[in-house]
Amino acid sequence: EAGAVEFDRVIMRYRPQLEPVLRGVSVSIRAGEKIGIVGRTGAGKSSLLAALFRTVELAEGAIRIDGVDISGLPLRVLRTRLSVITQDSVLFSGTMRDNLDPDGQHDDEALWRVLGKVEMQQTVRALPNQLQALVTDFGANFSLGQRQLLCLARALLRGSRILVMDECTSAVDFATDRLIQQAIRSECARVTVLTIAHRINTIIDSDRVLVLDKGRVAEFDSPRALIANEDGVFASLVRDSAHM
Numbered sequence: 151e152a153g154a155v156e157f158d159r160v161i162m163r164y165r166p167q168l169e170p171v172l173r174g175v176s177v178s179i180r181a182g183e184k185i186g187i188v189g190r191t192g193a194g195k196s197s198l199l200a201a202l203f204r205t206v207e208l209a210e211g212a213i214r215i216d217g218v219d220i221s222g223l224p225l226r227v228l229r230t231r232l233s234v235i236t237q238d239s240v241l242f243s244g245t246m247r248d249n250l251d252p253d254g255q256h257d258d259e260a261l262w263r264v265l266g267k268v269e270m271q272q273t274v275r276a277l278p279n280q281l282q283a284l285v286t287d288f289g290a291n292f293s294l295g296q297r298q299l300l301c302l303a304r305a306l307l308r309g310s311r312i313l314v315m316d317e318c319t320s321a322v323d324f325a326t327d328r329l330i331q332q333a334i335r336s337e338c339a340r341v342t343v344l345t346i347a348h349r350i351n352t353i354i355d356s357d358r359v360l361v362l363d364k365g366r367v368a369e370f371d372s373p374r375a376l377i378a379n380e381d382g383v384f385a386s387l388v389r390d391s392a393h394m
Contacts, residue, residue: 152181152216153231153311153342155202160211162201170209171197173365179342181216181311184334186353186373187346188387189362195346198362199316202344204228215312233305234314241297246274247281250304264307268299268333295326302330306337313338315345327352350391359384 156179162172172194179185187195200206202213204225213220220228241249250261261281265271273296277283285291292300305313313334331352334343347353354373361369361376361383368383369376376384 154181154216155179155312155342156214158212160201160213161209162197162206163209164206171365172201175367177360177367177370181342182340183358184343184356186356186359187344188353188359193362194365195362199314203232231310232312232314233308233310234316235298235301235305236316241285241300243286246283246285249285249300251307256307264303267306267337268303269329270296270299270303295323298330302333312342315343350388
């Protein structure tokens with residue numbers, strides 16, 4: 151498994167009688183590539199994920215992972231290849247160990263190592279019972295940023311080839327955002343990372359940026375090339391973000 155993703159003329163609607171939310175999206179993402187996904191509200195960013203995770207089946211077109219059409223995969227198999235971290239990343243009640251490794255496949259050493267990678271090792275060592283420490287419902291005994299980092303640790307431990315970050319840093323402070331970006335750069339070198347972002351600085355280091363507009367691909371190029379195109383959608387998003 152390498153983690154290449156291809157959207158081939160994807161058309162998706164939430165119900166048969168509704169207008170399509172994705173209108174012929176064709177994008178080819180190389181294995182290990184870091185892709186930022188941006189667009190104004192309603193551009194189709196979340197719909198792209200719904201299509202990838204098959205929360206909604208396509209009306210037309212195909213999505214392939216490493217050349218395999220995902221519509222033929224059992225959902226369980228598809229979803230083990232993908233890890234997602236969302237804005238309201240959820241921890242469940244249980245021990246820290248259960249949260250990091252729900253299937254119980256790794257030893258303590260692996261858990262401490264992955265906690266080190268996301269700079270949460272000290273925090274967990276300071277807890278009474280450490281890896282056996284209890285996490286309350288939804289991880290309420292941790293800050294939002296800590297929950298994101300623990301979910302990232304879980305994703306790293308799973309070893310999925312494709313990691314989707316859905317608006318996950320929009321509610322955390324810049325220091326935590328930077329920490330998450332740093333961990334992804336250093337630990338996910340061979341993982342394909344798709345980052346949906348509101349903050350332009352979250353995705354400015356991406357290999358390429360996919361700009362969606364009303365369900366279509368408006369632009370898809372390196373951040374530098376997109377900024378250079380002053381009449382483009384991305385350049386206008388960057389200008390808008392400078393005023394915020």
